[in-house]
Amino acid sequence: xxxxxxxxxxxxxxxxxxxxxxxxxxxxxxxxxxxxxxxxxxxxxxxxxxxxxxxxxxxxxxxxxxxxxxxxxxxxxxxxxxxxxxxxxxxxxxxxxxxxxxxxxxxxxxxxxxxxxxxxxxxxxxxxxxxxxxxxxxxxxxxxxxxxxxxxxxxxxxxxxxxxxxxxxxxxxxxxxxxxxxxxxxxxxxxxxxxxxxxxxxxxxxxxxxxxxxxxxxxxxxxxxxxxxxxxxxxxxxxxxxxxxxxxxxxxxxxxxxxxxxxxxxxxxxxxxxxxxxxxxxxxxxxxxxxxxxxxxxxxxxxxxxxxxxxxxxxxxxxxxxxxxxxxxxxxxxxxxxxxx
Amino acid sequence: xxxxxxxxxxxxxxxxxxxxxxxxxxxxxxxxxxxxxxxxxxxxxxxxxxxxxxxxxxxxxxxxxxxxxxxxxxxxxxxxxxxxxxxxxxxxxxxxxxxxxxxxxxxxxxxxxxxxxxxxxxxxxxxxxxxxxxxxxxxxxxxxxxxxxxxxxxxxxxxxxxxxxxxxxxxxxxxxxxxxxxxxxxxxxxxxxxxxxxxxxxxxxxxxxxxxxxxxxxxxxxxxxxxxxxxxxxxxxxxxxxxxxxxxxxxxxxxxxxxxxxxxxxxxxxxxxxxxxxxxxxxxxxxxxxxxxxxxxxxxxxxxxxxxxxxxxxxxxxxxxxxxxxxxxxxxxxxxxxxxx
Numbered sequence: 001x002x003x004x005x006x007x008x009x010x011x012x013x014x015x016x017x018x019x020x021x022x023x024x025x026x027x028x029x030x031x032x033x034x035x036x037x038x039x040x041x042x043x044x045x046x047x048x049x050x051x052x053x054x055x056x057x058x059x060x061x062x063x064x065x066x067x068x069x070x071x072x073x074x075x076x077x078x079x080x081x082x083x084x085x086x087x088x089x090x091x092x093x094x095x096x097x098x099x100x101x102x103x104x105x106x107x108x109x110x111x112x113x114x115x116x117x118x119x120x121x122x123x124x125x126x127x128x129x130x131x132x133x134x135x136x137x138x139x140x141x142x143x144x145x146x147x148x149x150x151x152x153x154x155x156x157x158x159x160x161x162x163x164x165x166x167x168x169x170x171x172x173x174x175x176x177x178x179x180x181x182x183x184x185x186x187x188x189x190x191x192x193x194x195x196x197x198x199x200x201x202x203x204x205x206x207x208x209x210x211x212x213x214x215x216x217x218x219x220x221x222x223x224x225x226x227x228x229x230x231x232x233x234x235x236x237x238x239x240x241x242x243x244x245x246x247x248x249x250x251x252x253x254x255x256x257x258x259x260x261x262x263x264x265x266x267x268x269x270x271x272x273x274x275x276x277x278x279x280x281x282x283x284x285x286x287x288x289x290x291x292x293x294x295x296x297x298x299x300x301x302x303x304x305x306x307x308x309x310x311x312x313x314x315x316x317x318x319x320x321x322x323x324x325x326x327x328x329x330x331x332x333x334x335x336x337x338x339x340x341x
Numbered sequence: 342x343x344x345x346x347x348x349x350x351x352x353x354x355x356x357x358x359x360x361x362x363x364x365x366x367x368x369x370x371x372x373x374x375x376x377x378x379x380x381x382x383x384x385x386x387x388x389x390x391x392x393x394x395x396x397x398x399x400x401x402x403x404x405x406x407x408x409x410x411x412x413x414x415x416x417x418x419x420x421x422x423x424x425x426x427x428x429x430x431x432x433x434x435x436x437x438x439x440x441x442x443x444x445x446x447x448x449x450x451x452x453x454x455x456x457x458x459x460x461x462x463x464x465x466x467x468x469x470x471x472x473x474x475x476x477x478x479x480x481x482x483x484x485x486x487x488x489x490x491x492x493x494x495x496x497x498x499x500x501x502x503x504x505x506x507x508x509x510x511x512x513x514x515x516x517x518x519x520x521x522x523x524x525x526x527x528x529x530x531x532x533x534x535x536x537x538x539x540x541x542x543x544x545x546x547x548x549x550x551x552x553x554x555x556x557x558x559x560x561x562x563x564x565x566x567x568x569x570x571x572x573x574x575x576x577x578x579x580x581x582x583x584x585x586x587x588x589x590x591x592x593x594x595x596x597x598x599x600x601x602x603x604x605x606x607x608x609x610x611x612x613x614x615x616x617x618x619x620x621x622x623x624x625x626x627x628x629x630x631x632x633x634x635x636x637x638x639x640x641x642x643x644x645x646x647x648x649x650x651x652x653x654x655x656x657x658x659x660x661x662x663x664x665x666x667x668x669x670x671x672x673x674x675x676x677x678x679x680x681x682x
Contacts, residue, residue, distance in 0.1 A: 073433060075530070086494035092414060092628030095513030095543050096458065096501035098493050102516035102538070103454055110451035113444055115565075117437065152439050153427035153578040160437035172436030175443035177528045178536065181518035187539040189416070190517055197443070198528040202436050224456075237494040287433030 001026060003307060003326060004056065007333035016338045023050055030057075031315055034290045041294035052263040053302035054336065055291055059310040063142055064325070066271045066279040066332065069304035070264065071256030073168065074203030075288040076213060080220075081196045081245040082108065083232060088181065088190040098191045102180035104242065105195035111223060112173060112216070117158025119173050121219045127206040128170055130161075134283065137259060138165040141280055168286035171212060172202040202288065205256045213248050220244050255295045255302060256284055263301045266341060274335035275328075307332055342367060344648060344667060345397065348674035357679045364391055371398075372656055375631045382635035393604040394643035395677065396632055400651040404483055405666070407612045407620040407673065410645040411605065412597030414509065415544035416629040417554060421561070422537045422586040423449065424573060429522065429531040439532045443521035445583065446536035452564060453514060453557070458499025460514050462560045468547040469511055471502075475624065478600060479506040482621055509627035512553060513543040543629065546597045554589050561585050596636045596643060597625055604642045607682060615676035616669075648673055 004024075011018070025048070027037050041048060060067040084101035085094065114120050130138065143164050149157060161167030180195030182188060201216075203209050221227050226240035229247055236243060258264055259281060271279040285304070295302045307329030308314075309322040345365075352359070366389070368378050382389060401408040425442035426435065455461050471479065484505050490498060502508030521536030523529060542557075544550050562568050567581035570588055577584060599605055600622060612620040626645070636643045648670030649655075650663040 075433070077528075079524070079528075084495070089493065090628055091513070091515045091517055091541050092416070092543055092626070093509075094493070095515040095541070095627065096508040096511055097489075097498045097505055097627075099458060099495060099497070099499055100516050102519045103450060103458070106447040106450040106516075106519075107456065109444060109447040115448065117440060117444070148438075150579065152430065152435070153575055154425070154440060155579055156440070156582045157438045158440055164438055167437040168434075170437055172432070174432045174436040174532060175441050175447075175521065176432055176531055177522035177524040177533070178443045178447075179520050179524045180516065181539070183420075183518040183520045183537050183539050187418075187420075187518045189541050191515060192518070195519065196524050198522070198524050200432050200436070200530050202433055234494055238491065238496055241497045285433070286436065286438075287431055 003329040004333055006330045007337060010330065010334050011337050016334075018337045020341050023048060030290075037290070038293050038297070041297055045297065048298055050298070050300050052266075053295060053298065053300040054263075054267070055289075055302055055304040056307060056333075057289065057291065057304055058285070058306040059308050059312060059314065060306045060325070061141065061280045061282065062310050063280070064309055065142075066275050066328070067282060067306050068264070068267055068271065068279045069282040069285050069306060070259060071205065071283065072254060072285040072287065072289045072292055072304075073171070074209065074250075074252050074254035074292060076201045076203060076209050076248060076250040078199040078201065078213070078216065079196060079245075079247040080105070080108070080199060081194055083194050083237065083243050084191050085193060086234070086237060088188075088193045091189045091191050094191055100191050101195040102192060105178070105180065105197055108220060108223060108225075108244070109175060109197060112219065118160055121215050123215050124173070124212065125170055128204065130166060130169060134169075135166070137281055138169070138283060139163070141165050141282060165283070168202075168284055169204060171204050171207050172200075173216070174200050174202070176200050202286065203254045204284065205254050209250045209253060213250070217246050217248075220246065252288065252290060252293045253296060254284070254288070255292045257301045257303050259283070261301050263303050266339060267303055267305065267336065270335045270339035271332065273339065274331055305332060305336070344670040345674055347671045348678060351671065351675050352678050357675075359678045361682050364389060371631075378631070379634050379638070382638055386638065389639055391639070391641050393607075394636060394639065394641040395604075395608070396643055396645040397648060397674075398630065398632065398645055399626075399647040400649050400653060400655065401647045401666075402482065402621045402623065403651050404621070405650055406483075407616050407669070408623060408647050409605070409608055409612065409620045410623040410626050410647060411600060412546065412624060413595060413626040413628065413630045413633055413645075414512070415550065415591075415593050415595035415633060417542045417544060417550050417589060417591040419540040419542065419554070419557065420537060420586075420588040421446070421449070421540060422535055424535050424578065424584050425532050426534060427575070427578060429529075429534045432530045432532050435532055441532050442536040443533060446519070446521065446538055449561060449564060449566075449585070450516060450538055453560065459501055462556050464556050465514070465553065466511055469545065471507060471510060475510075476507070478622055479510070479624060480504070482506050482623060506624070509543075509625055510545060512545050512548050513541075514557070515541050515543070517541050543627065544595045545625065546595050550591045550594060554591070558587050558589075561587065593629065593631060593634045594637060595625070595629070596633045598642045598644050600624070602642050604644050607680060608644055608646065608677065611676045611680035612673065614680065615672055646673060646677070
């Protein structure tokens with residue numbers, strides 16, 4: 001915000017007048033998850049009508065070079081629960097007799113993906129294709145896969161894509177949490193009563209989230225499960241050998257703007273004029289931003305122009321802003337203000 | 342203990358003199374897990390030499406009829422850990438790229454057992470056979486499988502055995518606890534750094550516990566894992582695609598005495614004389630009792646003579662003893678004291 005105000009002052013001092021009108025949305029509750037922003041946007045949709053939406057949010061590429069981000073994956077979540085005996089049972093007296101819900105859950109999760117992290121549910125990746133033009137732009141991002149792996153301390157990455165940028169063009173199915181019974185000093189010799197996995201599904205533009213969640217649900221049913229959206233009753237437990245509770249929520253959808261859209265070409269030109277080289281262009285951010293719902297609501301092509309350094313400890317202790325990024329951010333914004341549309 | 346003292350008083354009053362000598366081991370720390378008993382037995386092995394060991398412990402069969410229990414399964418435990426990125430990663434930025442340790446663990450666990458709870462690791466059940474004579478005795482236990490399932494609220498049991506008593510004649514492999522990341526209100530959109538399963542393996546007489554644990558460990562290695570007994574180093578993480586930490590402990594072994602052993606035949610005769618019918622004979626208790634190690638140390642054939650009611654809330658609030666069981670327990674002990682050897 002300070003960068004933008006400084007950029008406005010600078011253009012005024014230089015008597016530069018943008019040849020377009022500006023409407024500004026400022027969100028001071030982003031660290032709270034922007035709870036009131038979507039509503040405010042819906043209520044003021046008429047007032048906020050525009051041709052182009054620029055989002056000044058988030059960090060630049062790790063190389064800290066001028067960056068444009070053209071989209072973000074959306075996110076949906078699933079809580080998946082399987083059942084064993086109605087209350088935990090002594091694993092000596094009932095081990096080999098009472099079905100174990102953690103084994104049930106493990107088998108379900110294992111059936112969804114292959115050893116290299118690819119979802120094996122038919123149709124999950126339908127509609128997505130990385131053509132040669134897109135591949136070229138993805139490969140132009142100066143990522144260093146060796147460095148990424150070294151930083152994560154992994155010997156090999158999952159194989160949904162052939163490299164980092166390609167991998168995040170696809171929806172994901174990630175086990176973000178899992179529990180059954182207890183571990184470590186709390187471990188008890190029981191057959192647990194239930195097992196639960198928390199799953200997040202990152203969404204991309206090609207994939208209807210409702211269809212994606214249904215594919216997963218149908219896959220579970222196809223493994224012989226009676227799938228419900230609440231805890232089973234005693235009668236259901238006594239009737240159905242395998243029961244799964246499937247609770248899902250679509251948090252927000254993805255958005256993605258074409259590189260060659262009017263806003264894309266215009267911003268690329270502005271940044272090239274300011275810095276003398278093409279910006280790094282990110283087709284999709286892997287993470288989801290709560291701004292997408294009103295990109296969709298407003299129906300305006302949007303591009304993110306990140307300006308801050310990636311090691312800024314965003315939302316964390318020792319949050320920081322590199323002075324060079326502050327200066328270059330102002331320069332970026334001046335360039336955009338004076339670029340002819 | 343009170344039953345036994347009353348039985349001694351009664352035989353004295355009736356001038357019944359047992360035609361054998363008695364040595365008594367009293368354990369007042371059973372609810373603490375008998376921490377000093379095994380040592381005391383080892384130290385006094387010479388003093389405790391005997392021909393027969395009778396264990397007056399635990400509840401009778403659920404029908405509350407006179408019961409003899411000829412053995413108990415032993416127990417070993419495993420803590421199995423798989424790894425993802427060295428610290429949890431943002432599931433948006435790295436979902437489809439950083440391997441998920443919960444998926445890895447799920448696939449490993451799923452590979453160990455079939456859908457009906459049978460261990461699929463070759464050799465796991467080797468050496469165990471239920472011959473027709475044994476089957477007859479197992480089937481003679483008046484269990485009601487329909488009632489057991491109803492109580493557990495399960496539609497179907499695992500299929501290691503064809504019925505409850507048969508199922509506990511085999512070693513088990515039970516996931517007693519499992520965790521990765523967090524669930525419910527603590528769920529976070531991450532790729533967790535690790536996933537852990539706590540496993541208990543109930544042991545039977547036919548199965549060497551060291552061999553059994555090795556079979557499981559070798560099975561994990563055969564799935565492409567680098568198996569170690571501690572956390573991996575950075576170098577190992579960068580070199581091995583799949584790493585598992587396998588920490589195991591053999592808590593105590595199983596014991597089992599033949600129905601037709603001297604002690605078995607003698608106790609059956611005593612109980613038949615007292616109650617006019619054959620006792621219920623349990624070949625193996627599914628649970629493990631910390632008494633097994635010194636059954637093994639002393640090397641004496643042992644049989645458990647349980648006397649209390651099964652709904653006695655053992656080790657729990659409202660612990661109780663049914664008066665009828667107290668009286669019948671004394672009757673049982675008198676019968677054993679006066680039975681000729």
